[in-house]
Amino acid sequence: xxxxxxxxxxxxxxxxxxxxxxxxxxxxxxxxxxxxxxxxxxxxxxxxxxxxxxxxxxxxxxxxxxxxxxxxxxxxxxxxxxxxxxxxxxxxxxxxxxxxxxxxxxxxxxxxxxxxxxxxxxxxxxxxxxxxxxxxxxxxxxxxxxxxxxxxxxxxxxxxxxxxxxxxxxxxxxxxxxxxxxxxxxxxxxxxxxxxxxxxxxxxxxxxxxxxxxxxxxxxxxxxxxxxxxxxxxxxxxxxxxxxxxxxxxxxxxxxxxxxxxxxxxxxxxxxxxxxxxxxxxxxxxxxxxxxxxxxxxxxxxxxxxxxxxxxxxxxxxxxxxxxxxxxxxxxxxxxxxxxxxxxxxxxxxxxxxxxxxxxxxxxxxxxxxxxxxxxxxxxxxxxxxxxxxxxxxxxxxxxxxxxxxxxxxxxxxxxxxxxxxxxxxxxxxxxxxxxxxxxxxxxxxxxxxxxxxxxxxxxxxxxxxxxxxxxxxxxxxxxxxxxxxxxxxxxxxxxx
Numbered sequence: 001x002x003x004x005x006x007x008x009x010x011x012x013x014x015x016x017x018x019x020x021x022x023x024x025x026x027x028x029x030x031x032x033x034x035x036x037x038x039x040x041x042x043x044x045x046x047x048x049x050x051x052x053x054x055x056x057x058x059x060x061x062x063x064x065x066x067x068x069x070x071x072x073x074x075x076x077x078x079x080x081x082x083x084x085x086x087x088x089x090x091x092x093x094x095x096x097x098x099x100x101x102x103x104x105x106x107x108x109x110x111x112x113x114x115x116x117x118x119x120x121x122x123x124x125x126x127x128x129x130x131x132x133x134x135x136x137x138x139x140x141x142x143x144x145x146x147x148x149x150x151x152x153x154x155x156x157x158x159x160x161x162x163x164x165x166x167x168x169x170x171x172x173x174x175x176x177x178x179x180x181x182x183x184x185x186x187x188x189x190x191x192x193x194x195x196x197x198x199x200x201x202x203x204x205x206x207x208x209x210x211x212x213x214x215x216x217x218x219x220x221x222x223x224x225x226x227x228x229x230x231x232x233x234x235x236x237x238x239x240x241x242x243x244x245x246x247x248x249x250x251x252x253x254x255x256x257x258x259x260x261x262x263x264x265x266x267x268x269x270x271x272x273x274x275x276x277x278x279x280x281x282x283x284x285x286x287x288x289x290x291x292x293x294x295x296x297x298x299x300x301x302x303x304x305x306x307x308x309x310x311x312x313x314x315x316x317x318x319x320x321x322x323x324x325x326x327x328x329x330x331x332x333x334x335x336x337x338x339x340x341x342x343x344x345x346x347x348x349x350x351x352x353x354x355x356x357x358x359x360x361x362x363x364x365x366x367x368x369x370x371x372x373x374x375x376x377x378x379x380x381x382x383x384x385x386x387x388x389x390x391x392x393x394x395x396x397x398x399x400x401x402x403x404x405x406x407x408x409x410x411x412x413x414x415x416x417x418x419x420x421x422x423x424x425x426x427x428x429x430x431x432x433x434x435x436x437x438x439x440x441x442x443x444x445x446x447x448x449x450x451x452x453x454x455x456x457x458x459x460x461x462x463x464x465x466x467x468x469x470x471x472x473x474x475x476x477x478x479x480x481x482x483x484x485x486x487x488x489x490x491x492x493x494x495x496x497x
Contacts, residue, residue: 019127022051023134023472027141030177030465034156034168042170048464052110055117068120075116082412083109086405089379100384104462108405111467112416118475125490128479131472132439136191139184142167146211164216164269176459176466178217183446183469185212185220186227190442193231193250201250209257216269219457223449224261228254234441241436281351288320288349299349307347308339317342317349324354329364331390336367361392365403380406397454397461413461417451420477427481437490440480446473 033044056076063069083105095101122128146167149155158164158174169177185208192204205228212220232254239246265271292299297313307313318338325341326333332341344363345354353359368381383404387393394400402410424444427435450470454460461467484490 016126017130019121019130020134020137023131024137024141026465026468027138027145027180030170030173030180031145031168033173034170037170044465048110048468049106052106052113052464055121056113059117059120063120072116072120076113078412079109079112079116082405082409086380086409089375089406090382090384093376093382095382096385096388098384100387101382104383104404107464107467108401108462110464111461111471112413114468114471115416115474118471119478122475122479123483125484128476128483131476132187135184135187135472139188142181142184143188143207143211146214158216159269159273162269163273165214173459173463173465175217175219175457176463178215178219179450179453179457179460179466180469181212181215181220182223182227182449182453183473185223186442186446186449189227189231189254190438193235193247193254194438195250198249201247202253205250205253205257209261213261213264213268216273217457218270219453221261221265221268221270225258226449227445228258228261230441230445232258234438238436238438238441241433281355284324284355285349285351288316291316291320304343304347307342317347320349321345321354324351325360328355328357328360329390329392331392332360332364332367335389340367358395361394362396362399364390364392365394365399369403376406378406378408380404380409395458396456397458400458401461420447420474423477423481434490435480443473443476443480447477 029044029047033042036043056072059072060069063072087101087105090101091098122131146155146165149167150165154168156166156169156171156174158166158178166174166177188204188208192200192208195201195204209224209228212224232251235246235251238244289299295312295316297316302313307317321338321342322333341363344367348354365381365386368386369377372381381403383393383400394403398410401413405413424447446469450460450473459466460470480490
């Protein structure tokens with residue numbers, strides 16, 4: 001009997017804390033990946049795949065309402081159908097690597113699968129609060145790991161020696177890690193501004209700004225201003241709309257941190273990188289313009305037809321494009337004609353475009369798209385071919401979803417995201433005052449940041465360690481907009497740090 005009671009207590013404890021554990025373990029998995037990395041993959045990847053498979057199965061057997069189980073199954077089938085159509089088309093064409101394609105598709109499906117699961121898992125304030133505590137713990141673990149990696153001299157760099165600190169993060173995830181930092185920084189700031197302790201009001205935003213600047217990515221740097229200035233505007237509005245106590249200390253610290261961060265830009269890793277890149281780009285472009293001058297050619301009067309028809313001009317452009325692009329993607333010149341490549345770039349000589357790896361990857365995949373048939377444009381190209389033949393994988397997420405999964409996949413993904421935009425707007429229309437809470441604001445901020453970063457930087461929709469956070473945010477949006485009455489303020493009233 002005693003054992004039975006202990007088992008019930010253990011099950012109850014797990015039920016009340018499982019989401020906290022799932023969220024808090026995310027940065028731990030990234031640390032494990034760093035220390036156990038190998039050519040065959042990491043333990044963290046296996047664990048995340050197991051969660052992606054296990055969580056839907058558990059919910060399908062444990063959700064109390066038959067309608068919920070049916071709706072969850074239908075949502076999962078819809079996601080599976082889009083993936084299956086893409087894979088079937090790739091099989092029709094002959095996949096360069098079917099294993100790569102299946103793995104990539106699973107990573108892309110990770111976000112919508114977990115998001116749908118969180119819609120059904122976060123159904124009451126107790127589960128919602130688990131998510132908040134989990135994010136708080138994840139932020140604390142991330143900050144502590146970054147500190148320890150710097151102190152022990154084992155931190156990985158973001159771009160190169162002296163150019164950003166990523167901490168215990170594997171090379172493939174260095175820039176993707178910046179997005180996780182942004183989400184956790186937003187939530188840490190949320191906790192800080194709602195704390196009654198002045199030391200927390202001061203130290204947390206200051207440490208948050210330092211961590212974001214040290215990372216070295218422009219994503220992290222710009223997020224300082226979006227997060228800090230966003231809360232600086234929100235808090236006075238919250239007092240005006242809902243009569244909440246205004247934390248003047250927190251606002252002053254946020255504004256001061258934003259100003260100091262702006263002044264410190266010349267000292268940041270990103271500034272140094274920009275200076276190096278600009279110097280090389282200017283030198284390369286100047287040399288080409290000088291070669292045109294030596295040939296008595298006026299760049300401003302050259303037309304596309306002249307470039308293609310005049311052998312001398314064509315050779316100058318061809319050599320220039322080889323110099324700029326070949327080192328970035330030799331496969332492009334093996335697969336496509338030089339005239340086709342130059343036309344894709346609209347015959348530009350601007351090195352900020354020609355030496356931009358993001359643009360090169362997009363143009364390479366765009367050339368694949370141009371050579372595709374109708375079915376491929378409906379269901380997506382073979383992304384394994386882009387990687388194995390061209391050495392490219394699109395960095396920006398939304399173009400990647402479009403090219404890799406076609407009109408059908410892109411429409412499905414966009415409709416999924418727009419559904420949550422609709423929920424937010426409808427909730428605001430129903431009762432703006434009760435929706436105007438700090439936790440709703442930070443959730444909305446994280447949503448906007450993640451969707452924007454998906455386009456600006458990428459690695460949000462196709463990296464499971466990052467897409468986990470977007471899935472969680474969508475689950476919280478659903479609960480905050482659909483799970484509670486519109487006439488009731490539904491904010492977290494737990495103990496603040």
